[in-house]
């Protein structure tokens with residue numbers, strides 16, 4: 001009796017110490033889950049528990065085929081299109097955790113080798129984006145429990161952004177292969193929503209959907225006067241699954257879709273100008289030093305399946321490596 | 330050169346398939362019949378042979394046989410070509426060059442199709458004080 005009475009407080013202390021140790025261990029793990037997941041929907045986006053982010057991502061994309069306007073996939077024959085991109089991006093939460101401002105500028109090096117046209121490699125800025133997000137709802141990150149309705153609440157962020165025609169538009173191309181075309185030549189206004197839901201303590205699902213209005217612009221070729229070209233509206237969607245393995249490691253599998261509506265030229269709709277692009281990919285992230293420096297890597301590809309995408313001249317595979325410096329509160 | 334985006338009417342695909350079957354050569358799935366086309370204002374008839382055929386991403390050329398609708402070969406005309414990708418709203422930085430070969434025959438070189446997909450080749454033909462336009466549909470692979 002005596003010994004067991006003495007043993008109870010000891011056991012309680014051991015239990016409490018173990019719980020604290022677990023909590024101490026679990027808190028950063030959950031923070032890592034939170035930041036990695038909420039900061040991954042788009043390049044430059046700051047994770048929920050960080051105040052700021054600076055990042056650089058180097059990517060390489062090789063075109064392997066194309067989807068015609070009916071969706072038939074065909075391998076590229078006798079031509080090559082290779083793009084290397086260094087994207088500099090960053091974000092900050094200037095007035096507390098709810099609102100963040102972020103932006104990204106891609107710097108592109110593009111090689112085009114097309115049969116009978118002088119091969120060319122050209123470098124230049126691509127189209128820059130700047131946006132804002134508001135954390136409207138917050139997930140408690142305890143996983144879903146059906147007996148607890150509040151556990152169904154996800155992270156929810158409305159997003160607004162602009163894309164600027166900082167890249168060289170096709171109308172301004174001076175290179176026969178158009179290797180120098182690094183942008184669309186159109187301003188775009190984007191609005192959407194990003195939703196992240198933790199299914200368990202360390203697995204989450206994220207859905208981002210953005211509608212983009214691309215503004216009309218003058219388009220012309222060397223031989224002609226200009227025309228008024230209205231690119232179709234765009235819808236971008238990303239579905240991602242995240243698994244946070246431990247404090248340092250996490251991995252993701254994702255699919256992206258991009259749909260554009262029919263374009264119009266001088267007020268008339270352009271037949272068969274709708275496009276669709278479906279890509280899939282996987283990625284991993286590792287904190288070099290938690291919670292500041294993180295290394296990311298991902299591969300993505302256009303599955304070469306007829307009917308999946310349509311109206312995509314260059315489809316292929318890409319590899320991206322990124323380095324993120326986060327600034328915790 | 331502002332080209333009317335209205336498309337040419339083409340010989341039905343069945344006819345093309347029949348013609349190709351008659352020659353014993355299976356048709357390329359995307360090959361379009363570019364013979365006996367009527368110009369937009371109806372003043373000219375033209376037959377066009379792309380090289381390569383079907384057109385491909387990269388450098389292309391185009392042989393053209395042009396005649397007035399009464400059948401007389403069109404000689405001494407000035408031709409200007411403009412490749413245009415209507416879905417993307419862009420053309421090409423390179424201007425194709427055209428040479429007249431005589432007896433209504435012309436040839437255009439340096440038609441640079443910079444990506445796979447659907448292109449329109451606008452051909453503006455000027456002779457005397459008259460002008461007319463052909464627009465050819467290309468599916469570059």
Ligand SMILES: [Cu+2]
Nearest residue numbers: 414417419444
């Ligand atoms: Cu194009």
